[in-house]
Amino acid sequence: MTNYILDFTQSATEQEISDYLTTHNCTLIKTYAHFDKIYLVSADSEPIASPLLEHIINDSATAIT
Numbered sequence: 001m002t003n004y005i006l007d008f009t010q011s012a013t014e015q016e017i018s019d020y021l022t023t024h025n026c027t028l029i030k031t032y033a034h035f036d037k038i039y040l041v042s043a044d045s046e047p048i049a050s051p052l053l054e055h056i057i058n059d060s061a062t063a064i065t
Contacts, residue, residue, distance in 0.1 A: 001042045003029065007055040008037040016052055024048060 006026070008017055017037065021028060026041040040059065041047070047056055 001027075001044055002046070002061075003040060003042050003059040004047055005055070005057040005059050006039045006041055006047060006053060007057075008039070008052055009054055010037065012037060012052045020047075020050060020052055 004026075008020075017039070020026075021039070021041065024043065024047045026043045026047055028039060028041055030040040032038045032040070046058065047053075049056065
C-alpha cells in the first residue's frame with residue numbers, strides 16, 4: 001500500500017469525503033488538525049481525481065530534505 005495526502009476542497013462535506021474514501025478503498029491514517037480537510041490515507045492504487053479534491057500527493061514518494 002502507498003500513502004497519499006488528499007487535499008479536499010473547502011466545499012466538500014464530511015459525508016462526501018467519507019463516501020469518497022470508502023468508494024476508493026482508502027484507509028484513513030490521519031486527519032491534520034491544523035489544516036482543514038487534508039487527510040493522510042493508505043491505498044493500493046492512486047486515488048482517482050475528483051471535483052472534491054484540490055490535490056493528490058504521493059506521500060510515499062515525497063522525500064523530506
